[in-house]
Amino acid sequence: MRPTDPKELKRKKGQGGRKDARADGRVRTVVVAPILDKKSGKGARGQGLDTPERSPQARLEEAVGLALAIDLDVRESGAVPIPQPKPATLFGTGKVEELAGVVRMEDAELVIVDHPLTPVQQRNLETAWNAKVLDRTGLILEIFGDARARGKGALQVELAHLVYQKSRLVRSWTHLERQRGGFGFLGGPGETQIETDRRLLSERIVNIRKELEQVRRTRALHRKSRRRVPYPAVALVGYTNAGKSTLFNTLTGAEVLAQDILFATLDPTIRRLALPNGSKAVVSDTVGFISDLPTTLIAAFRATLEEVQQADLILHVRDIADPASASQRADVNGVLADLGIDTEAEPDRLLEVWNKADLLDPVAREHAANEAARHGAILVSAVSGFGLDLLLTEIEGRLNRRRQTLEIAVQPQEGALSNWIYENCEVISRADLGEGVTSLRIRVAPEKRDRLARVAGAARLNSAAE
Structure with missing residues (x-):
């Protein structure tokens, strides 16, 4: 020892x-x-x-x-x-x-x-x-x-x-x-008799399960409201202490607790993220994963990882300076699978971010950069800022890959249509065409494209180049 x-x-x-x-x-x-x-x-x-x-x-x-x-x-x-x-x-x-x-x-x-x-x-x-x-x-x-x-x-x-x-x-x-x-x-176990303890525990278990039913119903309403958000969602996941919160703070200017301890973050935090060419997204920082997560806690992870399940893009943050990084990657993918997220079926939905490049010597950093490029990952340092411009560009490219850019002219009497577009699509720019007519340049998610066509009329939607 x-x-x-x-x-x-x-x-x-x-x-x-x-x-x-x-x-x-x-x-x-x-x-x-x-x-x-x-x-x-x-x-x-x-x-x-x-x-x-x-x-x-x-x-x-x-x-x-x-x-x-x-x-x-x-x-x-x-x-x-x-x-x-x-x-x-x-x-x-x-x-x-x-x-x-x-x-x-x-x-x-x-x-x-x-x-x-x-x-x-x-x-x-x-x-x-x-x-x-x-x-x-x-x-x-x-x-x-x-x-x-x-x-x-x-x-x-x-x-x-x-x-x-x-x-x-x-x-x-x-x-x-x-x-x-x-x-x-x-x-210690407390002062009451074991039988009384067990009875109280059983009663509390029953009450919590009733409360959780209400939480599940509330969660369903939240998921419905999140689907109306016009910006795509990005979620950070990774092994505990991989540097997710530091990266989150650097990208968004937030002040989430970022400490060199395991499980520094247990509650998800969501902020807006500005992307290089004017696009916007919402990004969430989540609890770190760990190997051999107790099965009794898988449900608790589900409760705190709704943002991951609903995200358009998942950033898997890895501590590339950790010798155990490869096995940690397998652990994270295993927990994602337990949460019902199949990264193999949706490869474009997952982007690996190899963090802590600042801890590597120049030779190791060059090797890591080559390996990252070969595997479609991005090598960064959330502390020094190395590689973050490339990361933001890749995030924007992946998000926009799924979303179609359109132009539509909205008449002055179509207030309801205008409101629906602002609530469900990302408005890139707008231009006044005169006589109250407004030209909107928008990005729309695939799942909302058909709805927009029904609301506005398919003939009015014109594809636009980025």
Whole structure:
């Protein structure tokens, strides 16, 4: 076991090798990344989602990053090979005892196991280590609930937490008394009896599901109203911490939280985007994806990713300086597929943006630029601005590729037609033809072309060159 990054994971030792008492209120934590033998048939985390490109060290660093995202005091971390997972504890007996020694040495209150654990495994490990144990699912739920998820996604996140917690109610961890944000995995089970807890959880689950039905109905109305927006929609997606929010801020001049932590953005933000030749679009920044996303949170992602499902163009932002970028790409595409977005069936709808070019040396940057051109991607740096002009040009070209440019003369008595055009089409320019007649140069989406022909009359629509 060793810290992943000595600059971030500072060992806090006192006299005689003992650690100093916790003074800042942070939970002392040990992070363990189990590495399962592929021959076990369950993949690196038992979910079959990891790809060969992601190394054990990369998985460990990601697990530590998740812990730091909720300000845990990570005292020690390490990747632990598991030739054969044990039903009772996941780890073998010897490894459980070895890890117990690490927990005692670090005086840790919490052990994060970056792998799904059954309730039995979790309880057995807590008994063996005399510390609270949190698996990957619980940790991600804790991050989502740590005062970050708001709005429509919050109900789904709470529901996922309650379903997860219901089978794990135990009365073993009353010593973790500190109250904190999130859903309370790190704060003990509470004071009521287990039976009462389960009854209250069940009642809350029923109530949330009723609220979600109303949310779904409201969402349907929002989708209907979004279809009337005259500007095309662009959505940013990507692995967590790929730099989506920084790119979003640079392109739109917004001030969305952009930090070097996992899941810095959990609620979507929408802004208007001006394109080089006068076109306009609306662009949304969304939650970052992650490998082995708990199935209980897929629904929560749906709640926060409506903008992606409705977008005319999806920008897949990749951290091209990350050695695990290729496996992260596969993870993002997998989550998009779970959300019902088939990027292979609509290749023009997805544009890869290879971000963080500023972190590459000149030779690596030149190689990345050549590879990006070969794969139809755009190499950029959201920090330095490198490649952003090319990106905006490509965005405009792809959006306008689907939309037809037309000219129509509107008579002064056709106020209803004029209003419909402004509400449903992008008006590029207008010219006064005299006697109250106005010539409008417009772009119209394919799905609205037939409607415009019925409203205005097909004979009046004249194709116009860009």
